[in-house]
Amino acid sequence: MKAEWETRLPEAHAGQGKKYLTVALPKGRLGEKVYGRFAAAGYPCPELLSESRKLIFENEELAVRYFWAKPSDVAIYVERGAADIGVAGKDILLEYEPDVYELADLETGRCRMCVAAPEGFAPDDRRTLRVATKFGRIARAHYAKKGRDIDIIHLNGSIEIAPIIGLSDVIVDIVETGTTLRENHLEVLETIVPLSARLIANRASYFFRKEQMDRIASGLSGKD
Numbered sequence: 699m700k701a702e703w704e705t706r707l708p709e710a711h712a713g714q715g716k717k718y719l720t721v722a723l724p725k726g727r728l729g730e731k732v733y734g735r736f737a738a739a740g741y742p743c744p745e746l747l748s749e750s751r752k753l754i755f756e757n758e759e760l761a762v763r764y765f766w767a768k769p770s771d772v773a774i775y776v777e778r779g780a781a782d783i784g785v786a787g788k789d790i791l792l793e794y795e796p797d798v799y800e801l802a803d804l805e806t807g808r809c810r811m812c813v814a815a816p817e818g819f820a821p822d823d824r825r826t827l828r829v830a831t832k833f834g835r836i837a838r839a840h841y842a843k844k845g846r847d848i849d850i851i852h853l854n855g856s857i858e859i860a861p862i863i864g865l866s867d868v869i870v871d872i873v874e875t876g877t878t879l880r881e882n883h884l885e886v887l888e889t890i891v892p893l894s895a896r897l898i899a900n901r902a903s904y905f906f907r908k909e910q911m912d913r914i915a916s917g918l919s920g921k922d
């Protein structure tokens with residue numbers, strides 16, 4: 699079945715009737731690394747790494763089509779079937795709970811979701827804790843388990859600024875190397891969950907292409 703957007707593309711872009719496997723990759727370093735694994739697993743599309751502003755690339759012979767998406771949007775494309783498979787961070791899967799299959803832990807893009815605060819921060823348990831984050835669901839679930847009252851302050855980036863200028867008491871955010879925290883005199887109070895990149899699949903696509911997707915999943919696992 700053609701994805702809805704395919705019906706709006708000129709025939710040359712619509713795979714000329716071929717049953718293309720459409721892959722959503724996260725734009726950036728992680729996506730490029732993961733594409734290397736797809737290529738090694740038998741799905742190369744060299745044009746993908748060209749310095750152009752093009753977003754969709756096809757290898758007609760192999761009937762595979764890749765596109766670059768904002769990392770936080772990959773799961774949306776996959777959930778709605780505009781992509782058959784994609785690569786998304788576990789943080790996005792936990793936060794948005796998209797209705798997709800998680801086929802493999804790619805064991806790359808490793809980082810962790812943490813609670814952090816200014817160095818020496820002493821929480822006052824009698825007060826509602828102000829938590830700045832992009833990840834409201836993860837933060838809420840974490841503090842609900844502890845029975846702690848919190849006020850979520852939703853921000854879209856540079857979360858580390860919030861406790862420094864007094865917008866929040868703590869942050870819930872991704873820590874990779876720890877450099878951002880260190881350089882802003884913040885420290886990790888708790889690790890909520892370890893994170894890494896996951897291969898995800900649209901549920902209906904997986905039903906029809908199980909064998910191919912399982913092969914890709916094992917071809918992609920843990921290899922850099």
Ligand code: PRP
Nearest residue numbers: 855856857871872873874875876877878
């Ligand atoms: C992420 C995260 C931290 C930083 C952590 O931000 O939100 O700010 O990386 O990495 P580090 O531990 O290696 O310093 P990102 O660069 O995605 O931008 P953002 O601030 O807009 O979220």
